[in-house]
Amino acid sequence: MSATEDETAPESSTPPKSDLDYKINLLFPGVVVRKDLVKAVKGNAIVPSYVLEYLLGQYAASDDEATIQAGIETVRKILAEHYVHRSESELVKSTIKERGRHRVIDKVTVTLNEKADVYEAEFANLGIKGVIVDSPVIKAHPKLLVGGVWCICDVEYFHSDDQRTVPWILGSIKPIQLSKFDVQQYLEARRGFTTDEWIDLLMQSIGFNPEMFSRRGKFFQLVRLIPFVERNYNLVELGPKGTGKSHIFSEFSPHGMLISGGEVTVPKLFVNNSNGRLGLVGYWDVVAFDEFAGKKKRTDKSLVDIMKNYMANKSFSRGVETLGAEASMVFVGNTSHTVPYMLKHSDLFDELPEAYHDPAYLDRLHHYIPGWEVDIIRGEMFSDGYGFVVDYIAEVLKSMRSQDYSDRYQPHFTLSSDISTRDRDGVHKTFSGLMKILYPGGEATKEEIEEILRFAIEGRKRVKDQILRIDSTMAEVKFGYTDREGAWSSVATLEEDEYPSYYYRGRTITESSVEPAVTTTEPGGTVTPSEAGTAPASESAPQLFEGHRDFHENQRGIAYETLLLPYLVGATEVTIVDPYIRMSHQGRNLVDLLALLAAAKDPAEEIRVTLVTKPDTGEYEKQHLLMLKDIQDSAARAGISFTVAWDDTIHDRSIRADNGWRILLGRGLDIFQKGSGGQFDLGARNHAFRQVVAFGVTYIREDARGS
Structure with missing residues (x-):
């Protein structure tokens, strides 16, 4: 979609369904929901997304607009009548008293009262505690004992003259999570999707618009799901603030528990030796530690030791007894320095507390997500398409852990x-x-x-x-x-x-190391030459690289200034072959290259640049021609004679200059990922700060002009 089309599109309260949305509803009827509905029903209810999607899955799991709207109203009514806001807890308690019985949606935590030999429930928002819970309920839902579970409960009121008797009675309790699903139906429906479609379905299930993410960016989101599907998986993600590192572990699944890194203790996490009660790892599939980074954070040495043993051996000790558990461990935290700064002065674990900055602990981590590659979450990145009801996909992942x-x-x-x-x-x-x-x-x-x-x-x-x-x-x-x-x-x-x-600071690059790295312009404008790199033309490095180079998705530090300009300096005629210079960002890429050529040449000289491209014969033909005319006029004022030649048959992309160089461009000039688009985005001012898509470039030395 072009920028013009996007700007003139009429507003609609109902987003149009894509082909993928139709397929999702066809193959997974009843277990998918439109993802923007969560925001529509949430209001000021402070509940995880899986709670809201559980309700939406009951009443709005459809692609029929009338059914969806009726479902939204039903869910809103349920939340209005049964969700307990802390500020209205006294009103809800009064309702229970006057009616004798009322249904509430609240987070319930159960503890064992050893003196009375009974289980007692505490309702987080309602503010009542000491509510008796029968043993069969605990056997069916042991997570109530650890961390608390969101539930739909019937609470009754019966006053007694005995001051020791709690007047609140638990009539019924139902944890908010799917009770069963058909594994074979899931596997059969999966076969109806291509890999790209399936990845996009999972992205929409997480709540993100897949069009806003690169292939590599999508994989980072999928790796965050591995702890839910893989037993005893140890994952770390460190990166800048605002990239959604903890979102999945707090909102996505009823089987995950997110806790602050500063709140971790041995009894809470593993076992309380005084009463023998198991900690979080004994009941939850995933235990995630938020805000885990911080060099100066105080840490418990005994906790670090028992955590290292658990991460390596999947077991921990309770007195003389050794217990096993399946909980995956996730550590997420913020970095305060750039990647090159950390690499120059320390390492990529630089932000961890000192006790965890230990090779023995770090060696137990299975995967490191580079959070600096993950985009800061922006409003347009959220999906309004269809995805799995999250407690459905959570149960699917849980079922595959074995x-x-x-x-x-x-x-x-x-x-x-x-x-x-x-x-x-x-x-x-x-x-x-x-x-x-x-x-x-x-x-x-x-x-x-x-x-x-x-x-x-x-x-x-x-x-x-x-x-x-x-x-x-x-x-x-x-x-x-x-x-x-x-x-x-x-x-x-x-x-x-x-x-x-x-x-490679302090290390010798040997044959056992990876291939030499590509030379790029690093943020700050300096050029780092290497064996495999493209060295800029200068007195100290006159020899330009010949051959093929591949650049990786999400790589930064790539700019036309070092990628292309050194090979075009001194040319008086340049031919750019690119079939797709149509959309506004593609036009800006071309202008950026022309501006570099104009700045590098003698002001008294002129350069002739010819663009060979395909014509746009669609509804945006006029805008396409106007864009190219604007480029032509602007280039002329800078001493560049810019002309366009139309060719319907071209496919490959290349640049040929009369100084003897030909550059084969796998993706043409369109090598940069979409940025935030904001006027204060550094990437909009300097290519080196933008991430690229995966692409290749081949530099071929030909005879100079006149041959």
């Missing part, structure tokens, strides 16, 4: 032989988790398996490479794999390619 898909790559690939057992475990668990999420039936092509395997290796490599910076006695590892034909593929982290001089 399965192991870690060997599904082995018919095609073999991991490097010097990858240690712990490294291999990290790769295997991430691979298994992504396979279960993306290909639950196990049906994946060799290429699809390779994509997941590379992503899994990269996340573990990021952990191991930072440990090597902390403990220089550890041996370096050659991260990669071979296929059945014996072809070797190495795997690098993105920051390794972006900042090689900082990444």
Whole structure:
């Protein structure tokens, strides 16, 4: 959609359904919901999304607009009548007293009163406690004992002259989560989607608009789901504020518990030795630690020790007894420095409390999500399309925790032989988790398996490479794999390619290391040359690189100034072949390149630039022609004679200059991901601050002009 089309589109309260939305409703009837409805019904109710979607799934799981609107009103009525606001707790208690019985939606926590030998419930918002709970309820829902569960409850009132008797009586209690689902139906319906469609469905289920994310960006969101589908998975994500690191663990599933990193204690997390009561890891599938970073945070040494043992062995001690648990551990926190700063001065675990900045602890982490690559969440990134009701997909993921898909790559690939057992475990668990999420039936092509395997290796490599910076006695590892034909593929982290001089600080780059990194202009304007890089034309580096280079998705530091300009300096005629210079951002890319050419040439000289492109014969033909005319007029004032040649047959993209260079561009000039678009976005002023899509460039030296 062009910018003009977007601006002139009429407003509508009902978003149009995409082809994917139609397919979702067709193949998963009754378990999907339009994601913007949560915001429509939430109001000022402070409840997790899965609670609201549970209700929407009961009444508005449809693509029929009349059914949806009726469902919304029903859910709003239920929330208005039964959800307990803390500020209105006395009013609700009065309602229970006057009616004798009333249904409430509240978070319920149960404790054992040892003296009275009874279980007692406390209602978080209603503010009542000491409510007797029968033992069968606890046996059916043990999580009530740890952390609390959102429930729909019937509460009764009966006053007694005995001051010790609590007047509140629990009539019924129903935790808000799906009770059952059909696994075979889920697997069969999955076969009706392509991989791209399935990824987009999962993105919409999380609540995000997939069009706003790159392929790599989508994978980061999917990795956040692995702790729900993989037992004893240890995940860390550190990055800037506002990237939604903790959202999934607080809102997505009734099987996850998000706690503040500063509130963690041994009794709360593992076991209370005084009464033998199990902690969070004994009852929850995922325990996530929010705000985990902070160098100066005080930590309990005994907690760190028991956590290291649990993360490695899946067990912990209760007195003389050893207990096992399946809870995955997630650690999320904010970074306060840029990636190159951390690489130059310390490492990518720099923000962790000192007690956790320990190779033995870090080595137990299976995957490191680079939070600095994840976009800060903006309003337009949320989805108004259809996705799974979250408690449905939460139950699906939970049901697959016992399965192991870690060997599904082995018919095609073999991991490097010097990858240690712990490294291999990290790769295997991430691979298994992504396979279960993306290909639950196990049906994946060799290429699809390779994509997941590379992503899994990269996340573990990021952990191991930072440990090597902390403990220089550890041996370096050659991260990669071979296929059945014996072809070797190495795997690098993105920051390794972006900042090689900082990444390898204090280390010798040997044959066992990954391929040399690509030279790019780093933020700040300096150019870092390397063996594989594109060196700018200068007195100290006159030799320009010839050959092919690949750039990775989400990589920063790439700019036309170093990628293209050195090869065009001195040319008087330049031909740009790109079939798609139509949309406004594509026009801006072209203008950016022309501006660089104009600034680099002698003001007294002129350059002739010809754009060979395809005509736009659709409804935006006029806007297309006007854009190119504006570019032509603007370029002329800067000494560039810009003309357009139309060619319906072209497909490949290239730039040819009469100074002897030809550049083959896999994606043409359109290599940058969409930024925030704000006028104060640095990426809008300097390409080097923007992330790129995956692309390749080939530099070919030809005869100079006149040949």
